[in-house]
Amino acid sequence: MKNGKHSFVLFGGDYNPDQWDRATIEEDMRLFKKAGVNTVTLPVFSWAKLEPEEGVYHFEWLDEILELLWANQIQVILSTPTSAQPAWLSAKYPEVLPVDIAGRKRTHGMRVFFCVNSEKYRERAAAIAAVMAGRYKDYPGLLGWHVANEYGTYCYCENCQKKFRLWLKKQYRTLENLNEKWHTAFWGRTLTSFEEIMLPTELNDDYRFNPAIQLDYMRFVTASTIECYENEARILKKATPELPVFTNISGYIKKLNQFELVSHMDVAGWDNYPSPTDERSFSALKHDIMRALKDGKSYYVVEQSPNQQNWQPYNKLKRPGELRKIAYQGLARGADSCLYFQMRQSIGGQEKFHGALISHSGRDDTRIFKECMDLGNELQLLDGSFVAGRTAAEVGILFDWDNWWALELCSGPTQDMNYLEQVHHYYKPFYYQNIPVDIIKQTSDFSKYKTIVAPLLYMIKEGVAERLEQFVKAGGTLIATYMTGYVDENDRCIYGAYPGQLRDVLGIWVEEVDALFPEERNYIRVKDGHEPQNSYESSFLCDVLHTESAQVIAEYTEDFYAGMPAVTVNCYGQGKAYYIGTQTEQDYLSSLVRNICDEKGHSLIFEFKGELEITSRENENGIFTFIINHGSQTGEIDLKNKRYKNILDQKSYSGKIQISSAQVMVLLGEGEESL
Numbered sequence: 001m002k003n004g005k006h007s008f009v010l011f012g013g014d015y016n017p018d019q020w021d022r023a024t025i026e027e028d029m030r031l032f033k034k035a036g037v038n039t040v041t042l043p044v045f046s047w048a049k050l051e052p053e054e055g056v057y058h059f060e061w062l063d064e065i066l067e068l069l070w071a072n073q074i075q076v077i078l079s080t081p082t083s084a085q086p087a088w089l090s091a092k093y094p095e096v097l098p099v100d101i102a103g104r105k106r107t108h109g110m111r112v113f114f115c116v117n118s119e120k121y122r123e124r125a126a127a128i129a130a131v132m133a134g135r136y137k138d139y140p141g142l143l144g145w146h147v148a149n150e151y152g153t154y155c156y157c158e159n160c161q162k163k164f165r166l167w168l169k170k171q172y173r174t175l176e177n178l179n180e181k182w183h184t185a186f187w188g189r190t191l192t193s194f195e196e197i198m199l200p201t202e203l204n205d206d207y208r209f210n211p212a213i214q215l216d217y218m219r220f221v222t223a224s225t226i227e228c229y230e231n232e233a234r235i236l237k238k239a240t241p242e243l244p245v246f247t248n249i250s251g252y253i254k255k256l257n258q259f260e261l262v263s264h265m266d267v268a269g270w271d272n273y274p275s276p277t278d279e280r281s282f283s284a285l286k287h288d289i290m291r292a293l294k295d296g297k298s299y300y301v302v303e304q305s306p307n308q309q310n311w312q313p314y315n316k317l318k319r320p321g322e323l324r325k326i327a328y329q330g331l332a333r334g335a336d337s338c339l340y341f342q343m344r345q346s347i348g349g350q351e352k353f354h355g356a357l358i359s360h361s362g363r364d365d366t367r368i369f370k371e372c373m374d375l376g377n378e379l380q381l382l383d384g385s386f387v388a389g390r391t392a393a394e395v396g397i398l399f400d401w402d403n404w405w406a407l408e409l410c411s412g413p414t415q416d417m418n419y420l421e422q423v424h425h426y427y428k429p430f431y432y433q434n435i436p437v438d439i440i441k442q443t444s445d446f447s448k449y450k451t452i453v454a455p456l457l458y459m460i461k462e463g464v465a466e467r468l469e470q471f472v473k474a475g476g477t478l479i480a481t482y483m484t485g486y487v488d489e490n491d492r493c494i495y496g497a498y499p500g501q502l503r504d505v506l507g508i509w510v511e512e513v514d515a516l517f518p519e520e521r522n523y524i525r526v527k528d529g530h531e532p533q534n535s536y537e538s539s540f541l542c543d544v545l546h547t548e549s550a551q552v553i554a555e556y557t558e559d560f561y562a563g564m565p566a567v568t569v570n571c572y573g574q575g576k577a578y579y580i581g582t583q584t585e586q587d588y589l590s591s592l593v594r595n596i597c598d599e600k601g602h603s604l605i606f607e608f609k610g611e612l613e614i615t616s617r618e619n620e621n622g623i624f625t626f627i628i629n630h631g632s633q634t635g636e637i638d639l640k641n642k643r644y645k646n647i648l649d650q651k652s653y654s655g656k657i658q659i660s661s662a663q664v665m666v667l668l669g670e671g672e673e674s675l
């Protein structure tokens, strides 16, 4: 259990015993055992109970709970309770409360509602973290430490302004440099002192604010949040160097640069709350992003709802079997846990209708309790065989927070810019064809991959274009799209035509980009004849582009740029570089991706039919292949002449197998079938 290693899948989740009496808590233990719960996280929101007045601590009730959990062999992730400061703290030291983008000082009430730069907040948070570290460092059931909860508050107070100026001074050293990098000459915004730098608030008219300043403010908030996290994490790490310390990332991942934040954590953890209307590929993409945060290492799903959420516009029940499919999707893509918010449904407060293992009925014969219980007991049988397993992928998809922020801060070319949706658009053809991909950073080692997809690589960081060029020259395939190669790290446009430094490798130049109205369409005609159709819809943006050394593989058929290139390929060194100048419909992308994968020899794990998700994880115990049937119809996989054991039913399989609706298999290779 030590050294942060465990040989089982963590199953359980957030437990809030401070809301219940002793009899209820004892009943919880019985129900937890019955449901196969092996791990709980606590006391996430108990600061007010643990420290009812400044410096006065009451941990006795938590001691009792921990004793009870240990007696029931339930492991614990201890959370510092610092995401919800007590009312006395906000009243006594108003500096801890944030100022919002409209310049309004906010009042006490919400959770995750404090200024990450408040010295008083940090002082009191470190103090309670130190008390907890000292008290529980030798607790035998301690699996790890979870700091605060879902960081992501943007504050615009005077203290943040002061610290932002200091941060900028450190980044840019001189005002001259800052003025140049922010291109303040535009609209005569030249600064003559660091003291003149104002925060990008609505008081300054957000729409007209220089995007370079907004971009730096987002970087600054990430840096400040990391300091705030480290303020507690370093105390916990010092007390228990062998245990993992981390925090849970909100499912809304945009606000903070998670590559930066998670680099300070021992393991990535996130909260998976898909909307009922999300495609399954969208959750899969987020799981793959989480796996990327520690370069392919496994991560924790720290929260998800066992049933409906309460804060969606329409809170659909999870359909029978749905929670199992969602759990296995995480486990299949790199998670070592299946943790829920929450164990027992609260009777009041903002989330009283949010799903829970134990509902308001308190019964163990509810549909959700029974589904959780079946899953918990099934996961125990798996014995954690695939824990810490990694996924092998030959395709990398570039993903970057600075690029995300800069693209969406842009005034133009379209108000519909949504980077995550765009990345999803290019992720889907791989996902639905079950071709494994890794999400990669601009700084990742490109040589591990045969194909790299770079959706909307608007901002190209220093050295990245050269490395992509090298990658293609050495035989790699690059797929780039519209909105590529526009700006540097300060959001200043390059001189010379787009796609800037990637112009040679792509063999094209972009003269203009046309933004289409939401309902407007153009069409592309495919020239090479390999596609099932000749013509496909295109929408969103249409580049007006010219080839230099590239070949045209599809051209527009409408508007004044009819007959001009829409999709191109350039042979460069030993490799190829594709450019997709407009958002095409999925059928075209799927076909293009299929052709590229065939050419590159990206093999499928198994040939399949139906709405199956298939992915693998490998560790010292072997290669574990997960198959999930998300469809309502029976699907099929072809294992050919290899023999596999399904570790869920302990039976052997080979050849063609039918996979019924909602069925899950976890296959481990046993060798060749004897003829």
Ligand SMILES: [Zn+2]
Residues within 6 Å of the ligand: 098, 099, 115, 116, 117, 118, 155, 156, 157, 158, 159, 160
């Ligand atoms: Zn602040």
